[in-house]
Amino acid sequence: MWDYSEKVKEHFFNPRNAGALDSPNGVGDVGSIKCGDALRLMLKVDPESETILDASFQTFGCGSAIASSSALTEIIKGKTLDEALKVSNQDIADWLDGLPPEKMHCSVMGREALQAAIANYRGEEWKDDHEEGALICKCFAIDAVLIEDVVRANDLTSVEQVANYTKAGGGCASCHEGIEEILAKVAKEHCTAPTAATRATPAAVPAAAAAAPRLTSFQRMRKIEETIEAIRPMLQRDHGDIEIVEIDGKNIYVNLKGACVGCMMEAATLNGVQTKLVEALGEFVRLLPASQMAKA
Amino acid sequence: MAPIYLDNNATTACDPAVVAAMLPFFTEQFGNPSSMHSFGNKVGFAIKEARAKVQALLGAEHDSEIIFTSCGTESDSTAILSALKAQPERNQIITTAVEHPAVLTLCDYLEKEGYVVTRLGVDKRGRLDMDEYRAALGPRTAIVSAMWANNESGTIFPVEAMAEMAHAAGAQFHTDAVQAVGKLPIDLKKTKIDLLSLSGHKLHAPKGVGVLYLRRGARFRPLLRGGHQERGRRAGTENAASIVGLGVAAEQAMTHMAFENTEVKRLRDRLEAGILAQVPRAFPTGDVTNRLPNTSNIAFEFVEGEAILLLLNKAGIAASSGSACTSGSLEPSHVMRAMGIPYTAAHGTTRFSLSRYNTEAEMNRVIAAVPPVIAQLRKISPYWGDKGPAENPEADFAPQYA
Ligand SMILES: Cc1ncc(COP(=O)(O)O)c(C=O)c1O
Numbered sequence: 001m002w003d004y005s006e007k008v009k010e011h012f013f014n015p016r017n018a019g020a021l022d023s024p025n026g027v028g029d030v031g032s033i034k035c036g037d038a039l040r041l042m043l044k045v046d047p048e049s050e051t052i053l054d055a056s057f058q059t060f061g062c063g064s065a066i067a068s069s070s071a072l073t074e075i076i077k078g079k080t081l082d083e084a085l086k087v088s089n090q091d092i093a094d095w096l097d098g099l100p101p102e103k104m105h106c107s108v109m110g111r112e113a114l115q116a117a118i119a120n121y122r123g124e125e126w127k128d129d130h131e132e133g134a135l136i137c138k139c140f141a142i143d144a145v146l147i148e149d150v151v152r153a154n155d156l157t158s159v160e161q162v163a164n165y166t167k168a169g170g171g172c173a174s175c176h177e178g179i180e181e182i183l184a185k186v187a188k189e190h191c192t193a194p195t196a197a198t199r200a201t202p203a204a205v206p207a208a209a210a211a212a213p214r215l216t217s218f219q220r221m222r223k224i225e226e227t228i229e230a231i232r233p234m235l236q237r238d239h240g241d242i243e244i245v246e247i248d249g250k251n252i253y254v255n256l257k258g259a260c261v262g263c264m265m266e267a268a269t270l271n272g273v274q275t276k277l278v279e280a281l282g283e284f285v286r287l288l289p290a291s292q293m294a295k296a
Numbered sequence: 297m298a299p300i301y302l303d304n305n306a307t308t309a310c311d312p313a314v315v316a317a318m319l320p321f322f323t324e325q326f327g328n329p330s331s332m333h334s335f336g337n338k339v340g341f342a343i344k345e346a347r348a349k350v351q352a353l354l355g356a357e358h359d360s361e362i363i364f365t366s367c368g369t370e371s372d373s374t375a376i377l378s379a380l381k382a383q384p385e386r387n388q389i390i391t392t393a394v395e396h397p398a399v400l401t402l403c404d405y406l407e408k409e410g411y412v413v414t415r416l417g418v419d420k421r422g423r424l425d426m427d428e429y430r431a432a433l434g435p436r437t438a439i440v441s442a443m444w445a446n447n448e449s450g451t452i453f454p455v456e457a458m459a460e461m462a463h464a465a466g467a468q469f470h471t472d473a474v475q476a477v478g479k480l481p482i483d484l485k486k487t488k489i490d491l492l493s494l495s496g497h498k499l500h501a502p503k504g505v506g507v508l509y510l511r512r513g514a515r516f517r518p519l520l521r522g523g524h525q526e527r528g529r530r531a532g533t534e535n536a537a538s539i540v541g542l543g544v545a546a547e548q549a550m551t552h553m554a555f556e557n558t559e560v561k562r563l564r565d566r567l568e569a570g571i572l573a574q575v576p577r578a579f580p581t582g583d584v585t586n587r588l589p590n591t592s593n594i595a596f597e598f599v600e601g602e603a604i605l606l607l608l609n610k611a612g613i614a615a616s617s618g619s620a621c622t623s624g625s626l627e628p629s630h631v632m633r634a635m636g637i638p639y640t641a642a643h644g645t646t647r648f649s650l651s652r653y654n655t656e657a658e659m660n661r662v663i664a665a666v667p668p669v670i671a672q673l674r675k676i677s678p679y680w681g682d683k684g685p686a687e688n689p690e691a692d693f694a695p696q697y698a
Contacts, residue, residue: 062621
């Protein structure tokens with residue numbers, strides 16, 4: 001049985017705002033019947049103030065999908081559309097006092113429904129770009145598709161590298177067999193590809209970075225700062241932001257803000273930023289959310 | 297009101313007689329059966345007695361054909377790996393698409409190691425195609441592994457006939473009978489079955505004890521090598537208390553076999569008919585004319601199984617589901633998918649599995665409790681309108697990503 005919080009149970013057994021809304025002006029349909037999750041979010045938006053006057057949902061899904069839908073409608077009612085867009089899937093999960101890692105996708109679905117419904121209200125086309133794979137790393141909630149993408153993009157060849165780039169496998173280590181299988185699968189593609197002969201085996205550190213000169217600690221700190229500064233505008237465009245909290249050896253702790261926060265997206269963002277830092281510094285660093293500072 | 301347990305295919309309660317028989321082996325007769333002193337001198341005899349009781353339940357010709365193991369999974373693994381090791385000239389495994397993960401996951405792994413795995417499909421009712429099976433058998437087939445009865449739908453496979461066919465091709469035949477033992481009469485000496493797995497906790501014995509039946513003369517290679525226990529075919533000090541418990545459970549199963557196939561079956565039929573009479577857009581899955589007497593698996597369309605279970609649990613009813621969410625995987629049950637049950641129904645499959653401890657009064661309570669649970673969830677399902685399912689549910693509600 002899942003370890004659901006009392007709040008999840010409460011919102012599952014007594015969902016708020018369930019059922020069809022009378023003449024909504026923003027509707028978002030997301031999910032997949034294949035995976036057993038589907039959510040329709042309906043909004044009534046005041047065109048003057050762009051305030052969400054009412055919200056309701058219809059959900060086909062498990063306990064946490066229904067609870068996440070219910071939570072979402074409660075969170076966004078009364079917010080303006082711009083405010084609502086700042087609600088991340090982590091906000092939904094936090095509001096419910098947490099979700100099991102296997103169930104984080106329910107909160108992601110909630111956030112996607114919100115984006116879809118607002119896009120529908122604004123007459124825009126909303127396109128989802130993430131594909132979800134089987135959950136591999138339960139400690140950090142990282143799925144197979146993400147790991148495979150990162151392995152392919154960075155020519156990774158070892159479990160340790162995968163942990164450095166994605167965090168997957170960096171916890172209890174029980175998913176290492178699964179990660180090795182993904183590595184083997186990607187390696188096999190390389191073998192049969194015509195470019196195989198010209199493809200150099202990746203060094204332990206990305207090649208460009210390996211050549212970088214050694215930095216003093218001051219230069220290193222500056223470099224980390226510069227790299228992060230260069231990335232910020234990109235995140236801000238997506239209503240997110242990042243700040244450095246602490247640099248402790250090869251662990252760099254940051255706070256992600258706004259739209260960056262949230263399980264799957266957060267992992268992907270951290271991962272991208274980490275890759276940039278590794279390249280800039282010419283050494284392996286691990287980018288971690290500040291929330292993990294105590295644990296490390 | 298006392299909760300109602302209808303999840304006996306997952307595991308069962310220990311029979312009180314089983315528990316009573318086990319207790320002395322924790323405190324008084326705790327010695328090692330291999331030792332010379334008096335702390336264990338009754339243990340060897342008790343194990344022998346248990347072996348005879350299991351032999352009787354299975355209709356095995358010799359008591360030495362019974363090997364005690366730690367669980368059904370170990371028995372399955374031992375059987376399949378043994379067949380491959382003992383017949384290195386044969387590299388093919390034939391199994392079915394609806395086996396328990398104890399078999400399927402191992403076969404997936406062996407396939408990666410280079411073995412050839414043939415997975416026989418099933419039809420809408422969960423039945424195998426014997427012609428497809430015949431065509432798959434060949435001179436390189438090392439072992440056929442087909443379950444006697446399916447844990448999700450209860451569908452029974454014609455394993456006796458399949459064993460004959462395997463033998464004709466010179467292959468060994470294994471059956472995972474974890475769900476069948478104790479519910480269906482079995483007489484192995486009249487069959488060509490070489491290997492059979494059973495698990496104690498499905499027949500009111502404790503968890504963590506199982507049996508591998510190994511026909512005398514069938515080539516065998518142990519999984520665990522070490523001491524001389526189980527005649528060197530399964531090393532490791534015997535789980536004496538649990539083996540004794542399993543013996544008593546086997547004896548009880550023999551006593552209750554007729555009851556299981558009359559009274560338990562009647563209660564199951566009553567439950568199923570009672571639910572189907574009240575809930576629209578619901579249907580039983582599997583081969584309803586040829587299934588375990590205790591199992592009813594009902595697909596409720598347009599609702600999701602985990603949500604059903606949570607609401608049933610609140611009403612004091614324990615069942616299980618083939619939905620993806622209950623297992624944390626991305627796809628609903630492989631058994632339901634193999635039968636071609638559409639996703640809108642597969643996620644809502646709910647299994648009610650009874651035991652001899654269930655009562656008529658309990659069935660009445662469940663029949664009353666299920667319809668409002670389904671109605672409540674349909675009310676908030678985007679696939680369900682005011683009066684019934686949306687005209688064309690999958691087209692009407694077509695989310696933007698899949
Ligand atoms: C058909 C079948 N095979 C094997 C098993 C595994 O048995 P055990 O839990 O004893 O390993 C089960 C039980 O879940 C089962 O239903």
